[in-house]
Amino acid sequence: MLHLRAVCPGAAAPDVLAVLREHAGAANLVHLPGAAVHPEGDVVEATIAREAADEILAALSALGVDHTGGITLEQLDTVLSDAADTAEAEAPGEAADAVVWQDLVAKTGEESRFNATFLAFLSIACLLAAVGVITASTITMVGAMVVGPEFGPLAGIAVGLVCKRYDLVKRAAVALAVGFPLAIAITAGGAWLGTAAGLFDASALTSSDAQFDFVYEVGPWSLIVAVLAGAAGMLSMTSAKSAALVGVFISVTTVPAAGYAGVAAILGQWDRMGMSLAQLAVNLVGIVAAAAAVLVLRHRRAGRVGRPLAPG
The missing domain is CATH 3.30.70.260 (ACT domain)
Incomplete structure (x- = not known):
């Protein structure tokens, strides 16, 4: 109620x-x-x-x-x-x-803003992912996935597209387009300091391949997992079952790919950096597409297209 x-x-x-x-x-x-x-x-x-x-x-x-x-x-x-x-x-x-569309627009709109808090969480998540890769720590990598705030803007893009709220799409796209490059740059800076201090070298990436090859190896499963996670995330948001969002955060390879890219760039592993960025792109697109599809299906199930929502 x-x-x-x-x-x-x-x-x-x-x-x-x-x-x-x-x-x-x-x-x-x-x-x-x-x-x-x-x-x-x-x-x-x-x-x-x-x-x-x-x-x-x-x-x-x-x-x-x-x-x-x-x-x-x-x-x-x-x-x-x-x-x-x-x-x-x-x-x-x-x-x-039931989907309370006005509430959904307001919630995703607030979580889609690029601000210092969003950048701080995303940067910390990427740095944690980098530490997880360097130390071959699965637990640290999972922690990085949970800390990452990227699902808010991704959901915002999906909601904006379905509700034709292009101001929301623009706001969320800016958060992602500015946030991820800055977070990767900050992670690269942290990795550079780590190499300068002698904490690790290029062998850190090769020694963790068996555990974290999923981070940079792009394949059909990358898209499948992203689609399933995006669908589950939007179902969670629209049905007020927020507990499922934690599973969504752990499923996707957005923050791990961004963190890996920052480390690979400093170590000169350009091929792996490129594959990590491709993994990031696949996950972002898959999540948005699935989330938008869920919203469209829920709209149609309600038996109406819905009242146009005023910009805000």
Whole structure:
């Protein structure tokens, strides 16, 4: 269940209340006249079923509430209410299959921004991957996969393409196009310092081949794993089952390939650097394609193309 709060002008409150009263997926309706201070107006709250959220948000946005006031949604972990149970039972569809498109756009939009935090996480992940390759540590490599923040922008591109939110596509593409080269450069700098300090040499790559050849060897399985991971990741995001995302992070070879490329560049292993970058590209494309395909299928399963989402 979700908690909905709408701030709207007093004149629009009757229409907002009508939308919530008439929808079977809404319960526990609260109206607070004049409670909003900035902007001034009324506050309307309700408990709504997840599968009803998209329709209710679209109806409220059609009234202009998202422009004249505001709409917020919060996930409720525990709801003890017969009325809420009835609303969830009567709402069409299943909660696990419901996609709250506005929430998905907002979430991926926030995670797709290129900023210092994104670059820091990506750089640390690539450095961890480099250490994993140099020390032949599988555990360190897995840790690097989990730390990597790249799935946010990848999901953002997929959501932007399906919802025709090209501003989101551009934002996410910039994060990846700028973030990965910088992270690889930082990793290369760290590898250079390591070689200068005598911590390792070119033999570090050849000694770890048996364990990490998957990082730079591009083949059909690279694409298959990327596609499966992208599909699982988007299913996790759209069904609010975030636990599955950890498995997605560990499955893909994005951060390991980027980290390997940085080390290979410093050691003059240009062929392996090129193959690592190719592996990175295959994984990025496969994840985006699969994630977009999942969204298209879920759109069609809902029986509609969906309301166009305003840029934001």
